[in-house]
Amino acid sequence: MEAKEFCRDCKQETDVVSDHRSGDTICTVCGLILEARYIDETAEWRNFADQNPEEDRTRVGKASDPLLDNGVLSTCIFKEKKKNNKKGTDADGNFPPNKWTNRAVNHSNSLLKPFKYLEEMADRLDIYEGVPKCILDHAKGLYKKADDKNFCKGRNSNPIMAACLLLAFEESQNTRTLKEITIVANGPSKKEISKMKEELKRRLGIASKIKSAMDLWPRHCSNLGMSSKDKKAVEEALKNLANFDIRRNPNSVVAAVMYMVVQLSNGNNCSVQEVSKAADGVAVGTTKKTYKDIYPYASQIIPTWFCRLEDLKKLITP
Missing domain, CATH: 1.10.472.10 (Cyclin-like)
Incomplete structure (x- = not known):
């Protein structure tokens, strides 16, 4: 079944297809899953004119959650408000439900x-x-x-x-x-x-994991709207930079390398303020200081396929 929905990657309304088996809504242009495990609210059973109108075979409720006990499926007993006698039973002689009834699902x-x-x-x-x-x-x-x-x-x-x-x-x-x-x-x-x-x-008992610039660059580059070529240059520059002792926060390192790459890029001319904002809001002053530390190694970290050695002269001198 095809329909139109707004795609975050395509930035426009595109035709989407619904996979009823997996419950996914997929963009037909870029293949992005727009919605996962949706609930099909259409009729599950066919109804006929001679069918009992009081019989409703439609199931309700969302899917069960395996993290909850019994998938949060439970039975609640309705407690009718009747005066109890001295024995604690109701008018029919039955003991009313008490607090233990629902304790299992608490x-x-x-x-x-x-x-x-x-x-x-x-x-x-x-x-x-x-x-x-x-x-x-x-x-x-x-x-x-x-x-x-x-x-x-x-x-x-x-x-x-x-x-x-x-x-x-x-x-x-x-x-x-x-x-x-x-x-x-x-x-x-x-x-x-x-x-x-x-x-x-x-x-x-979870072991600590050290966050590195290699974990952060893909999202920061996407926030800035960099091309695939520029992203690849940032990735390789960060890998080459690992050979040098740059003692800076990973976010500021990514911001400085991104700023270096956008200066050398033909189709992307962003300011240091825009780069800092895309890199999780790093302070502009911090980006400039980190850029100053990395600048001497520009010829050794920027990949040769991205720009020639003489093109590095376009970089702003800190």
Whole structure:
């Protein structure tokens, strides 16, 4: 079934096709999955004129979540308001439902709100690039592990959920920065999320992973709208730069290399302010200082296929 929807990659409305088996909505131009595991709300059964109108075979509710006990499928007993006698039974002689009836599902219900909060954070990030479902599920799994260890008891859950999402990104190849997670968390500060992340890692036994410039350059280059050729030049320049001792923050290193490449590019003439903003909002002064440190190695890090040696004279002298 084909329809038209707005594609984030194509930046326009394109024809999309729905894969009912996998539940994906796919752009026919670039192949981007616009929506994954959607719920088909069309009629599941055929209805006939002579069928009992009171019989409704349509199933309702969203798909079950494997992270919740029994997929959050539960049975609730309706408690009719009747006066009980001294024996504690109702008018029919039956004992009324008590608090033990729903205790079995209380643990799953306590996870529904945090999972919803994680989904909302992912939706806010989705405005820009999208969050793979595997990362969101991993973040939910981290929160459930922490909850099973009573780590969440008596704590503000918002910093914990933000820390879980940040950890899920760090353990994948799709790295997001602390600043980005703080923006979509709507409440917790960078300091709170960072502190909670370290506490979670100790409690769950997660080894620390050092973030490098190679983890950050693809997204920063995409934010600036760089061409494939320019992106390849940034990647190779960062690989070559690893042979030198540049003691700077990975974000500022990527920003400085991007600024160097856009000066040598024929189709991209961005200012240092635009480059700094694309690199997760690095301060312009920090980008300039890092650029000054890297500038002496320009002839050794910029790939020869991207520009000739004499073209390096176009670089601004710091």
